[in-house]
Amino acid sequence: xxxxxxxxxxxxxxxxxxxxFEVVGFLGGEVLPESLPLHSLPLTEDRELDALELRNFLxxxxxxxxxxxxxxxxxxxxxxx
Numbered sequence: 001x002x003x004x005x006x007x008x009x010x011x012x013x014x015x016x017x018x019x020x021f022e023v024v025g026f027l028g029g030e031v032l033p034e035s036l037p038l039h040s041l042p043l044t045e046d047r048e049l050d051a052l053e054l055r056n057f058l059x060x061x062x063x064x065x066x067x068x069x070x071x072x073x074x075x076x077x078x079x080x081x
Contacts, residue, residue: 041053055062058076073080
């Protein structure tokens with residue numbers, strides 16, 4: 001059984017965030033790198049066409065089963081949650 005003190009965990013999280021923002025303020029607020037370019041595929045009303053576009057974007061075969069789609073997406077850098 002896993003037991004934890006919620007107040008203790010919340011306090012540690014708050015203190016960690018507070019320290020992070022103190023460091024950000026000390027360094028001038030520019031500590032995070034530029035975000036990566038985002039790619040998107042416009043959706044249409046045609047599901048078949050959208051599926052083919054996604055297969056093309058992920059360099060998958062145009063026909064046949066895909067396999068583990070979640071694994072393919074994550075290995076392509078797409079966050080799945």
